[in-house]
Amino acid sequence: MTQHIVVIGAGYSGLAAALRAARRLPDARITLINPRAYFVERVRLHQLAAGQRLRRYPLTDILGTAGIELVVGSVRTIDTERREVTVDSLDTPVPYDTLVYALGSVADTSTPGVAEHAATVAGPAEAQALRDKVATMARQEGTLTVVGGGLTGIETAAEVAETYPGLEVRLVTDTEPGAGLSERGRAHLRRVFDRLGVEVRTDAKVVEVHSDAVELADGNTMTTDLVVWATGFGVPDLAARSGITVDSAGRIVVDDTLRSVSHPDVYAVGDSAAAHHPDGSPLRMACATALPLGRYAGDVIAARAHGRSPRPLRFRYFFQCLSLGRDDGVIQFVDAHDRPRERVLTGRLAARVKEAVVRGATFTARRSGLYPSR
Incomplete structure (x- = not known):
């Protein structure tokens, strides 16, 4: 019987897994399910938010002659007993022998007022909506407040400030921006923000977002015309709702071959996987993590289909990449554990x-x- 591999999510990790499995298992049937008919360069969404045009990559062109079936739609449920998924664009469920869960991550909007009043750059639709709001606000020379001192918040603040020099851009964070960078990296970041006119507020934890202000933990408020929420990411709750074992963040708990510890016919890759180094320390949500995991999962699935025992995951980081507008940035070299x-x-x-x-x-x-x- 022909093995049917279903991959849900066509981001960096899911796309890599599908193509890899297609190469390793030419006789397998592979179905790729994704809400959009094109591949999104998610690491460029801050550029989209600042008004730049991004290239679209149709998935049909990418899949080419790989023999992968594309279904455009969103997975609503996973029935792990029947081994099938329901998709909003299809009348009948899609059965699977092996499922690759690659839904990625979403913006964490759990803080009060964020869902109602803040914008994000977690997805293409959100980044496009933010682009339109920023363009309108820039004509009025308003204030944009970016909440979050991680890479997403930093890149968004710098990109918008460079594109719209007349806009007042403020970065608010409860730590120092770029806390994971070295001192040299943080020093350069401060110089760039000074050059771009980005106001940085540290030790300021936002506990609620209003339509015209952010409220801080110390009781103070800061008025603003628009808030961009970039404090971190969560994951869709589909895995948890489906009875698959997840960690406290909702990510699928996997073994050292990225296979679910509760459902051996399910693999998880990318941001939705609680993947880890051999010593148990977690891998971070990043493109630098997602791509190798996707390719590795394709190899593991093929190895088991051929009756071989796959080698455990061995992973290391080399550097972090941070853009600060179009003509500046930081490449931070790191050790194997991303320090x-x-x-x-x-x-x-x-x-x-x-x-x-x-x-x-x-x-x-x-x-x-x-x-x-690798």
Whole structure:
């Protein structure tokens, strides 16, 4: 009987897994389910929010002759006993022998007022909506408040400030921006924010968002015309609702081959997987994590289909890439566990490296069947 592999989610990780499995298992039937008919360069969504046009990559072009069936729609339920998924665009469920769960992450909007009053850059629709709001507000020279000092908040604040110099951009965070960078990296970040005119407020924890202000834990408020919420990401609750074992953040708990600990016919990759180093320390949500995991999952599924025992996941990081507008950035070198080393690249060279990495990630995701996994 032909094995049917269903992959839900066509981001970096899901697309890589589908293409990899197609190469390793040419006789398998592979179905890729995604809400959109095109691949999204998620690491560029802050550019979209600042008004830049992004290239679209139709999934039919990417899948090409790989023999992968594309279903455009959103998965509503997973029946792990019947081994089938329901999709909002189909009248009948899609059965599977092996399921690859690659739904990625979503904005964490659990703080009061965020869902009602704040914008995010977690997805293309959200980034497009933010783009329109920023463009309108820029004509009135208003104030944009970005909440969150992680990479997403930093990149969004810098990109918008560079694109709209007449706009007052403020970054609010309860820690120092770029806390995961080395001192040299943080020093460069401060210089760039000074150059771009971004006001930085540290030790300021936002506990509620209103239509015209953010409320801080110390009782103070800051007025603003628009809030961009970038404090972190959560994951869809589909896995939890389906009875698959998840961690406290809702990510699927997997073994050292990315297989669900509760359902051996389910694999999880990307942001929705609670993947870890051999010592048990977690891998971070990032494109740098998602791509290798997707390719590895394709190899593991193929190995087991051929009756071989797959090798356990071995993973390491090399650097973090941070864009600060189109002509500046930080490349932070890190150790295997993503801890910063003192060495960094900054300025235009860093911007060029970041652009090369982003293009390379997209190319690799689209051509993952052609390359050996690392």
